[in-house]
Amino acid sequence: MQKVRVLIVDDSALVRKVLTAMLESDPGIEVVGTAPDPLIAREKIKALNPDVLTLDVEMPRMDGLTFLENLMRLRPMPVVMVSTLTEKGADVTLRALELGAVDFFTKPAADLANTFMEHAPEICAKVRLAAGANPRERSTVTKIEKVDLSLGKLEVAPRLSADAVLPRAQTPGSRGGQRIIAIGASTGGTEAIRVVLEAMPPTAPPIVITQHIPAAFSGPFATRMDSCSAMKVCEARDGQPIQAGHVYIAPGSQHLLVMWDGARHVCRLHEGPPVNRHKPAVDVLFRSMAASVGAATVGCLLTGMGDDGARGLGELKEIGAHTLVQDEASSVVWGMPGAAWKAGAAAEMLPLDQIAARLLALAHTPIPAAAARVGT
Numbered sequence: 001m002q003k004v005r006v007l008i009v010d011d012s013a014l015v016r017k018v019l020t021a022m023l024e025s026d027p028g029i030e031v032v033g034t035a036p037d038p039l040i041a042r043e044k045i046k047a048l049n050p051d052v053l054t055l056d057v058e059m060p061r062m063d064g065l066t067f068l069e070n071l072m073r074l075r076p077m078p079v080v081m082v083s084t085l086t087e088k089g090a091d092v093t094l095r096a097l098e099l100g101a102v103d104f105f106t107k108p109a110a111d112l113a114n115t116f117m118e119h120a121p122e123i124c125a126k127v128r129l130a131a132g133a134n135p136r137e138r139s140t141v142t143k144i145e146k147v148d149l150s151l152g153k154l155e156v157a158p159r160l161s162a163d164a165v166l167p168r169a170q171t172p173g174s175r176g177g178q179r180i181i182a183i184g185a186s187t188g189g190t191e192a193i194r195v196v197l198e199a200m201p202p203t204a205p206p207i208v209i210t211q212h213i214p215a216a217f218s219g220p221f222a223t224r225m226d227s228c229s230a231m232k233v234c235e236a237r238d239g240q241p242i243q244a245g246h247v248y249i250a251p252g253s254q255h256l257l258v259m260w261d262g263a264r265h266v267c268r269l270h271e272g273p274p275v276n277r278h279k280p281a282v283d284v285l286f287r288s289m290a291a292s293v294g295a296a297t298v299g300c301l302l303t304g305m306g307d308d309g310a311r312g313l314g315e316l317k318e319i320g321a322h323t324l325v326q327d328e329a330s331s332v333v334w335g336m337p338g339a340a341w342k343a344g345a346a347a348e349m350l351p352l353d354q355i356a357a358r359l360l361a362l363a364h365t366p367i368p369a370a371a372a373r374v375g376t
Contacts, residue, residue, distance in 0.1 A: 165352035184282030186304025188332025286312025314345035
C-alpha cells in the first residue's frame with residue numbers, strides 16, 4: 001500500500017525533528033518535508049503535494065489558524081493540529097476543528113525531547129486515519145475503510161463492550177414522559193455538533209452528547225457550544241437533573257449515562273474502563289438511554305472514526321426509539337455513522353444540515369402509549 005505522505009509545519013526545530021522520527025517509525029508513513037512557518041509550508045504543499053499536514057498554532061509570519069482557514073478555502077486537505085495542551089490551547093484547537101482540521105494531537109508542555117516519542121503510536125494512528133478523511137469542501141469522498149490501520153506489533157488495549165460499564169436492561173421502558181435526544185460523535189464531531197446546536201431553539205427537548213474528546217477539551221468545548229446555541233450547554237455533572245432547553249456534554253475522562261432516580265432523569269458519570277477503546281463511549285450513553293428513556297429516545301450518530309455507537313444505536317432501534325445517522329457526503333469520516341447504517345441500526349440517514357430539524361420533528365412526536373407505561 002502506498003505510504004501516507006506528510007508535511008510537518010512547526011516553528012520549533014526540535015519538534016520538527018522529533019515529529020519526523022515519530023511518524024517515520026511507522027512503515028506506512030513518509031515525511032516528505034518540514035516547514036518552519038506557513039509561508040514556506042504554502043510553497044512546499046505546491047511542490048510536494050502531501051496527503052496530510054501536521055500544523056502548529058503559534059508560528060511566525062502567520063498563525064496556524066489563519067493559515068488553516070486559507071488552506072481549507074483554497075486547497076482543502078487533511079490537517080492534524082499539533083499544539084501544547086493548555087486552557088488557551090484547547091480553545092484554539094477547538095477553533096481549528098471548526099475551520100476544518102480533521103484531528104488534533106497534544107505535544108507535552110515540558111521535557112519534549114524525552115517524553116514526546118512515547119506518543120508515537122497515537123500520532124501515527126491519527127495521521128493514517130486523517131489520510132482517509134473527507135475535509136470540508138473536498139468534492140470527492142475517500143472512504144476510511146481504504147486506509148490500512150495496522151501498526152505493526154504495537155500493543156493494543158483490549159476492546160471492551162458496554163457490558164463492562166452497564167449490563168443491558170431486560171425491561172427497558174420510557175420514564176418521565178419526555179423525549180430526550182442523544183447524540184454521539186468523534187472525528188469532525190465538534191463542528192457537526194455546533195451545526196446541530198446552532199439550529200436548536202431555546203425550548204428544544206433536552207440533549208445529551210458523547211463526543212470523543214480529551215478531558216482538558218470537554219469543558220472549553222461545552223463553553224464554546226453554549227456561546228453559539230440558544231440552548232443552555234454545559235459539561236455534565238454527576239446527579240445533574242436533565243431539563244428541556246439544556247444540553248449536557250460528557251466530560252472527556254468519564255462515561256456519561258442517563259438514569260432515572262425515581263422522580264426524574266439525571267446525568268450519571270462513570271469511571272469505568274474505556275469501551276470500544278473510548279472514554280467517554282457512545283455505546284455506554286445509548287445503552288443507558290435504552291434502559292431509562294427507552295422508546296422516548298431520539299438517537300443520532302454523527303461523523304466519527306471507528307464504530308462506537310453503532311451497537312448502542314441498534315439497541316435503541318430494537319426497543320422502538322427513533323434512530324438516524326449523518327450521511328457519508330457531509331461526514332468528515334463516515335466510520336461511526338457508516339457502521340450503524342450498514343448494520344441496520346438507523347432508520348434514517350440525512351445530510352448534516354437537515355439533522356437538527358429532523359431531530360426536533362422526531363422529538364415532538366407522541367411517545368407510544370405502550371412504551372410510556374413500561375417502567376413508570
